[in-house]
Amino acid sequence: EEQLVESGGGLAQPGGSLRLSCAASGFTVSDSYMSWVRQAPGKGLEWISIIHNNDNTYYADSVRGRFTISRDASKNTLYLQMNSLRTEDTAVYYCARERGGYGYFEDWGQGTLVTVSS
C-alpha cells in the first residue's frame, strides 16, 4: 500500500527557514511525479511545486526563488526547503503523488502544519 508521511512542520519566524520531509512507502519516490500542495487556514488548496521523475522541478510564482523541492532516493523521501518565510506561508503542507505523471494526485500525505509568526 502506498503511503506518504510528512514531517518537519512547526513554528518559524518571518525570514526564517524550515525543511519539510515526506517519507514514502509502497512505491519509489524517484520514479514518480511528486508535488507539494498547501492550504492556508480556512482556505483552499494551492499547488506550489513539483519534481518530475527526470528531476525537472517547477514552482508556483508565490514560492519561486524561496522554496526548493528535492528528493533522496536512498531514503525514499521528498523534501521542501523553505527559506525567507513569510506570514502568508502559514499553511498545512501536503505532499502528493501523481502515479502516472498525468497531472492529478492519487496519493496524499496527512499534512504538516507550518506557522510563520513572530
Next chain:
Amino acid sequence: EIVMTQSPATLAMSPGERATLSCRASQSVSYNLAWYQQKPGQAPRLVIYGASTRATGIPARFSGSGSGTEFTLTISSLQSEDFAIYYCQQYNVWPLRTFGQGTKVEIK
C-alpha cells in the same frame, strides 16, 4: 495564468438530493480536469480525473462531465458521507497544476 472558478461557493442540500457543482476554466483545459473531496482535518481525496473517470473506490453516484472550459460534478443522491468541500484542478497547462477555490456541500 489559468484561473479555475467554482460555483457556487456553498451548496446547502438535504440527504438524497442531487447536487450539481460547477467549475470553469479561464482557458481551455481539454479533458484534463480532476475533482477532489476534502473533509475537515483530512487530506483531499481524488474523486474524478479526465473530467469523467471515477477514481478507485469512488461510488457510482459521483459523475463528472464537461470539456474545454466548463465542467460539472454531479452527486446523484447525497449520502451523509458526501458532505464536504470539493475542489476542481486542471492539469492541461503543463507543468502547472491549478485548483479552484472549492465548493462546500453542507447539510440544509
